[in-house]
Amino acid sequence: MTNELKNPQYYVNREVSWLKFNDRVLEEARDLQNPLLERAKFLAITQSNLDEWYMVRVASLRQQVKLGHTKLDAAGMTPLEQLTQISALAGKQVKNQYQTLARSILPAMERAGYTLVKPEALAPDQIAFAQRFFEKELLPVLTPMAIDGTRPFPFLANDTLNIAVRLKQQNDNNDDKKFAVLQVPNTSGRVIKLPQAGQSILVEDIIQHFIASLFPGFIVKETAVFHVLRDMELDVADDEDTPNILQEVQTKLQERERGQVIRVMFSSRASKHLRKQILNPLSIDESRVYDVNGPIDLSFIKSWLKLIDEPELEYKPFQAYENPGLDAEHIFENLHVHDYLLHHPYDTFKSVVDFIRQASLDTQVLAIKMTLYRVSGNSPIIKALGYAAEQGKQVTVLVEIKARFDEENNVHWARELEKRGVHVIYGLRGLKTHAKAALVVRREDDTIRRYVHLGTGNYNDVTANFYTDMGILTSDSEIGADVAAIFNILTGYSDLEYFHQLHMSPDGIREYIYRKIDDEIKNAQAGNPAEIFMKFNSLSDERMIRHLYRASQAGVKIRLIIRGINMLKVGIPGISENIEVHSIVGRFLEHSRIYGFHNNGNPQIYLSSADLMTRNLDRRVELLFPIKQATLRDEALNIFNTMWEDNVKTRVAQTDGTYAKRDRRGVATVNAQQAFIQQAEVQVERVRHEQKQKTIPKFEPLNNPFTQ
CATH class of the missing domain: 3.30.870.10 (Endonuclease Chain A)
Known part of the structure; x- marks a missing residue:
């Protein structure tokens, strides 16, 4: 049975699953029920998510390929096969990001009165403003770096925005293939507010518009913006041969900044000559280069939103409950x-x-x-x-x-x-x-x-x-x-070797969850109700998935709320037809971990710092702890069940590994996060009313250094 449950057809590749999660975040950027500025934030989040994934996960796979590793993952793919598939899927995701920006976010922002102005559309007074800004704020810190036989290709730091330049010497009509690079400084912010209300411009557009002043005696034939990401995995030698772990980390932080280039995003308008001059020295293949039509690196949205004060275009604030x-x-x-x-x-x-x-x-x-x-x-x-x-x-x-x-x-x-x-x-x-x-x-x-x-x-x-x-x-x-x-x-x-109530990883949490799953299997086999309900961020531990498959085969009902990575497939006949997986992506990032078991009608509920990932269960110090008091267990169970009933921000896993929104026809609308906000607001009002009745002065410790 164990070997049968190792069938690659029963598993979703980890990285493919992660990309599907980021697709769900991207859906929120397109959801018109979300306030406009929040939709823009979701789009920016997909960029930062994708960047971190490249710097860590894709970088790790490339290292495996470089070292000749051919071990198959749970889904039956070699590291090279994984890289090939996820590079294509990531390319589609980047395309969808920029379609969302061009077709949804930018037009809606313009209708709301906020525009990113291109240099060619600047009015005369705006050009004057941009020129003053360039000369005062940018010109002093810009450093053009020529690329030729005497000056080698410069080092480009991780997560930097750069401008590639193709030049021609004024007195030489035959040579238009001189090249230079300059890094876009982050000293002034990515988006610059223009004097006209609601209008802004990207800092790289200002630089490109006035870039000729950096190259006197030359004609600028072409410019293109590009963004560089490097391998940022921190490989610390954390063993007995490392006498000072603090010093080792500090050393590795410096080394990490010079990691291998793992991805380049390039302006689609760049010529082949210019692309070649940049990409060849970076030793990066085309599968990791993405040509985009729009502002390079969507994190510019965060800078833009800082310039906009429109509370009605954001989520309505609420006051959290203070017991x-x-x-x-x-x-x-x-x-x-x-x-x-x-x-x-x-x-x-x-x-x-x-x-x-x-x-x-x-x-x-x-x-x-x-x-x-x-x-x-x-x-x-x-x-x-x-x-x-x-x-x-x-x-x-x-x-x-x-x-x-x-x-x-x-x-x-x-x-x-x-x-x-x-x-x-x-x-x-x-x-x-x-x-x-x-x-x-x-x-x-x-x-x-x-x-x-x-x-x-x-x-x-x-x-x-x-x-x-x-x-x-x-x-x-x-x-x-x-x-x-x-x-x-x-x-x-x-x-x-013994704890009264807590369970600790490495090993302890894995073994205890195994035991609780086995208890539910025994209950199901005895003809008693049996259920497992859990919420966490990621499920990628193969042994834990097999344990859940065995519970499903025994008839245990399993409800899982998994925000991100999920390598388990639902609905496989004879394997996982008793497992249902939901994913909630909404206003707040779902980060809590709940582990619950029916326990013959006396539910046991635990909270934990750990996800069901091999690193959390075997290579980290994590804690699993019980909710002991009955009233609080009921409260935690209600929290889980409210999230399970969500039909607004929930996507349900399908047998093929995709996710689909729940059918809301004929059922009451349940937005779990909004429901919890409303509960908090009711509690706040109740306490406020009670305090008015008592008129008791609020306690303030004498000589409190935190209130001075």
Whole structure:
């Protein structure tokens, strides 16, 4: 049976599945039910998604091909076959991106009064403005670099926009094949606002319009914009032979900037001569070059939207719910009574920040321990931890300096925390620490009590506003003991084999989920109701997929909400006809992980930092934790079921691996994210009404450094 379930026909290629996810994001850019500026943001997101995918995943496949690897993936494809297929699919996606821009976004923006003006359409006063801007802001920082026998092709940094130039010397009619390159500076922003209301121009268009002033004595015959991406995978030698992991990461960050060119986007108007002069020195084949008709690199949209203040063209803002029980004055007292379930961004992330802040202020708190994977650039949690250490508390923080594309930021914060007296740990050798945990140790009368926050998402107060995540705040003694033991493992030498309530990767989460799936299989075989319901970001672990297939074969009903990658195929007769997969792509990025089991009518629900990916289950420190209190389990189950009933932002996986919107004919409309917003607003109004009745002054700790 195991060998049968390895049939490549039962699996979707990982990279193909990811591209289908980005297609679903692109659909949101075309959805007229979304506000205009939000549609534009979705289009920009597809660009940043695609860029990161190229820099990491495509780069990894190319390395495998270069090294001669021919191992088949679950779908039966070699690395070379995968590259061939995904290059073609990515090309179609790029074409769809630019069709969406040209046919949908730009016309709608123009109707709304916002136009990107081309140089040839500039009015005389606009030309004068553009020239002044060029001479004052751009000319001093532009560096034209000639390409000839004495001056080799220049280094082009990752994620840079560049202009290729073909020139002719004024006194030489026979030579029109001199070439140069200049990088478009990012000092002024990508989009420049013109004096006329609603009109803007791309900075590269200004440069091209006045580029002749950079080449006196020459005639500019042709210019073309192009964008370069490089292999940005960080290969850190994280083993016993690496004496200083922090220094190793810093060294590799410098090396990464010179990685192999992995993709070039080129203006479709460029001549063959100009393309050849640029592409040949970059040693890149045509399968990784995309000619586009429009602004190169759609991330320019983010810069454009910063110039537009039109709230009516954006999602309506809402006020997140702040549970009164988590008020700083009473938070530790209330956590004695019951746990709190948080569902962000509908529940404010401020409650988590206040938990750490109050711990830093409270004179009875002895120690704070946290894991940090990604934090914001001006993190209030970092400030609170530093303040706590300065007040003499024992503060220990594990900063994961190998968090992809946040390495530099995390190295910075690690150094800053150390300066303020925090004990900083840089993670475990060979493993990324992706778990999200905070532990507060407090002296109360003659005892020591532990308070814990566990979450599915990062301690990032910025992304918490548009990522959906869940977490618990608790003083449960068993969970507290488990978290304390986990920090001992992370910071010292400990080989604990038993936890009371938590499960920890590597290995622990995989084995526990296997056991829970097996329990549901036994229930189904005994003729009892059996169900598995899960929500996570990605499903790419083949062994876990086979376990789910076996559960489906046994008659277990399986409901999966998977935002992104999904290598499992639904509806295969005799294999997966009891599995249904939904994907929600909407206003907020679905990031929470829920693992639920029917358990003979007594549902067990767990939250986790881990997706069902091999890296999360086998090569990362992750945590799976239970929702113990019955009322909170019911709340979590209602959250899952509301998302399952969504028929506005949900796409349903089909047997061939594609996704289709749900049929809404004859059924009530359910937009889960909007429903959660409405629930939050009702709770906010209820609390506001109750506070008016009580007129109790809000508690403000004396000498609070965070309010001064």
